[in-house]
Amino acid sequence: MSPDWNPPRFEPLPWVAGPDRMTVAAAFWPRQFPRLPQPEDRLIPVAPETRLLVRCHWQPVRSERPALLLVHGLEGSSESGYMLGTAERAWKAGFSVARMNQRNCGGTDHLTPTLYNSSLSGDVKAVLEHLVAAERLPEIFLAGFSLGGNLVMKMAGEMSDAAPGELKALAAISPALDLAACAGALERPRNWIYERYFVAQLKRRFHRKARLFPRLYAAGLARQVRTIREFDDRITAPHSGFRDAEDYYFRASALRTIGRVRRPALLLAAEDDPLVPFASLDRQEIRAQSFLRLSGTARGGHCGFLARQKGGERFWAERAIVGYFRSQSLLAAGLPETLTPSGAAV
Numbered sequence: 328m329s330p331d332w333n334p335p336r337f338e339p340l341p342w343v344a345g346p347d348r349m350t351v352a353a354a355f356w357p358r359q360f361p362r363l364p365q366p367e368d369r370l371i372p373v374a375p376e377t378r379l380l381v382r383c384h385w386q387p388v389r390s391e392r393p394a395l396l397l398v399h400g401l402e403g404s405s406e407s408g409y410m411l412g413t414a415e416r417a418w419k420a421g422f423s424v425a426r427m428n429q430r431n432c433g434g435t436d437h438l439t440p441t442l443y444n445s446s447l448s449g450d451v452k453a454v455l456e457h458l459v460a461a462e463r464l465p466e467i468f469l470a471g472f473s474l475g476g477n478l479v480m481k482m483a484g485e486m487s488d489a490a491p492g493e494l495k496a497l498a499a500i501s502p503a504l505d506l507a508a509c510a511g512a513l514e515r516p517r518n519w520i521y522e523r524y525f526v527a528q529l530k531r532r533f534h535r536k537a538r539l540f541p542r543l544y545a546a547g548l549a550r551q552v553r554t555i556r557e558f559d560d561r562i563t564a565p566h567s568g569f570r571d572a573e574d575y576y577f578r579a580s581a582l583r584t585i586g587r588v589r590r591p592a593l594l595l596a597a598e599d600d601p602l603v604p605f606a607s608l609d610r611q612e613i614r615a616q617s618f619l620r621l622s623g624t625a626r627g628g629h630c631g632f633l634a635r636q637k638g639g640e641r642f643w644a645e646r647a648i649v650g651y652f653r654s655q656s657l658l659a660a661g662l663p664e665t666l667t668p669s670g671a672a673v
Contacts, residue, residue: 332650332651332654332655334593334595334622334647334650334651335643335646335647335650337624337626337627337632337634337643338634338635338636339626339627339632339633339634339635340352340633340634340635340641341635343631343633344626345599345628346597346599346600346601346626346627346628346629346631347601347628348628349597349599349626349627349628349631349632349633350601350602350628350629350630350631352631352633353408353409353628353630353631353632353633353642354408354630356408356633356641358408358411358412360411360412360414360415362415362418362419363384363411363414363415363418364384364418366382366383366384366426367382367383367384367385368380368381368382368383369381369382369383370438371453371454371457372453373449373450373453373454374439374441374449374450374453376439376440377430377438377439377440377441378435378438378439379427379428379429379430379435379438379450379454380405380428380433380435380438381405381425381426381427381428381454381458382405382425382426382428383423383424383425383426383458384414384418384423384424384425384426385423385462386418386421386422386423389423389462389463389464390462390463390464390465391465391658392421392422392423392465392658392662393421393422393423393464393465393466393467393468393495393652393656393658393659394422394423394424394425394458394462394464394466394467394468395413395414395417395422395423395424395425395467395468395469395470395649395652396424396425396427396451396454396455396458396467396468396469396470397410397413397414397424397425397426397427397469397470397471397472397475398427398429398451398469398470398471398472398475398476398478398479399426399427399428399429399432399471399472399473399475400471400472400473400474400475400476400501400503400630401473401474401525402432402525402528402529402532403432403472403473403475404428404432404433404434405426405427405428405432405433406433407472409472409500409630409642409644409645410426410472411426412642412645413470413645413648413649414426416639416642416645416646416649417649417652420649420653420659420662421658421659421662422468422649422652422659423462423464425454425458427451427454429443429447429450429475429478430442430443430447430450431443431532431536436532436535436536436539437539440540440543441566441567442533442536442562442563442566442567444563444567444575444579445474445477445478445481445503445506445579445580446481446567446569446575446578446579447478448478448479448481448482448485448581449482450478451469451471451478451479451482452482452485452486455467455469455482455491455494456491459491459493459494464493465493465658466493466495466656466657466658467491467493467494467495468494468495468496468497468498468652468655468656469482469483469494469497469498470497470498470499470500470648470652471497471498471499471500471502472499472500472501472502472630473500473501473502473503473602473603473629473630474503475499476499476500476501476502476503476504476581476594477499477502477503477504477506477579477580477581478581479497479498479499479502480497480499480502480504480581480584480585480588480592480594481579481580481581481583481584483497483584483588483589483590483592484581484583484584484585484586484587484588485584485587486589487584487587487588487589488589490589490590494590495590495591495652495655495656496590496591496592496593496651496652496655497588497590497591497592497593498592498593498594498595498648498651498652499592499593499594499595500595500596500630500632500644500648501595501596501597501600501602501603501627501629501630502581502594502596502603502608503602503603504580504581504582504585504607504608505580505582505604505607505608506575506576506577506579506580507573507576507577507580508603508604508606508607509602509603509604509607510555510556510559510572510576511604512601512602512603512604513525513554513555513602514554514555514556517601518601518602521601521602522554522555525555526552526553526554526555526558529549529555529558529562530549530552530558533546533548533549533562534546534549543566544566548561548562549561549562556572557572559572559575559576560572563575582607582612585612585613585616585619586612586616588616588618588619589618590618591618591620591655592618592619592620593620593622593647593648593651594608594613594619594620594621594622595622595624595632595644595647595648596608596621596622596623596624596627597623597624597625597626597627597628597629597631597632598623598624598625598626599625599626599627599628600627600628600629601628601629602629603629605623608621608623609621609623622647627643627644630644632644
């Protein structure tokens with residue numbers, strides 16, 4: 328493992344250098360992933376009556392290769408571009424990859440009667456432990472995006488010294504570690520289009536859930552919801568064991584446990600992120616934590632980081648986190664950076 332690793336220099340793509348253009352362009356950038364093999368789908372139980380769909384890409388001898396577990400953000404799924412892009416890059420670097428869907432995401436509403444929220448770090452833990460035990464994985468790494476970054480870091484803090492030895496390092500990209508601060512950012516007038524989009528998506532998902540489980544959910548609850556905070560206050564909190572939105576934001580935020588993380592962790596964030604205030608990450612409890620490394624860029628938006636370079640180098644965050652995990656892996660050190668789907672070097 329190399330303690331001297333540094334992220335590659337980020338040079339933003341000039342015509343999308345603004346925070347909103349960067350955020351939106353990255354989300355809708357047309358991409359193909361020809362080097363990523365077909366997944367092996369697995370339904371992993373994480374709680375009573377609840378299973379998660381995890382899409383796995385295994386190296387030929389999975390018990391001899393490092394593995395990477397990816398967790399998406401709010402209203403994303405295993406099919407989000409950043410999930411597939413990171414998976415392909417990690418696969419080419421010799422990692423097995425598992426793309427985890429959070430509850431109800433990726434067309435899995437029928438796999439649980441519950442809603443999903445950012446307190447469910449136990450789901451990530453259950454998937455991690457299942458993969459390590461079932462596949463005898465010698466090394467595993469975790470990366471989460473946005474709210475997925477909160478889940479990954481919350482889990483790491485809760486496990487602390489009890490984390491399995493196979494877990495070597497973590498990364499969180501544009502992580503929403505302070506949920507109250509992020510909800511406040513969405514309420515800013517400049518961010519009305521983001522909030523409208525997320526609220527519409529959440530209401531649509533809740534209506535699907537109400538059709539599947541009419542005894543548990545009344546679709547009318549969401550009718551008057553206009554903001555994320557209102558949705559969390561009226562729907563997320565009461566259906567997930569929280570008093571209200573503020574109680575949910577406090578108890579579900581990884582900042583409460585970040586001081587107990589005992590694995591190397593990279594936090595990638597942009598100072599111009601419109602949805603996750605950089606000040607919520609650039610704070611003493613993170614800077615002083617010896618296991619954490621906050622790497623901030625002046626530009627990048629929210630989970631954007633589109634670089635000036637072309638091809639696979641366009642997606643800087645994906646390149647950075649896979650490079651970081653290679654530096655933390657004993658098994659990846661001797662592997663070529665580009666492999667074929669059969670596992671052979673190119």
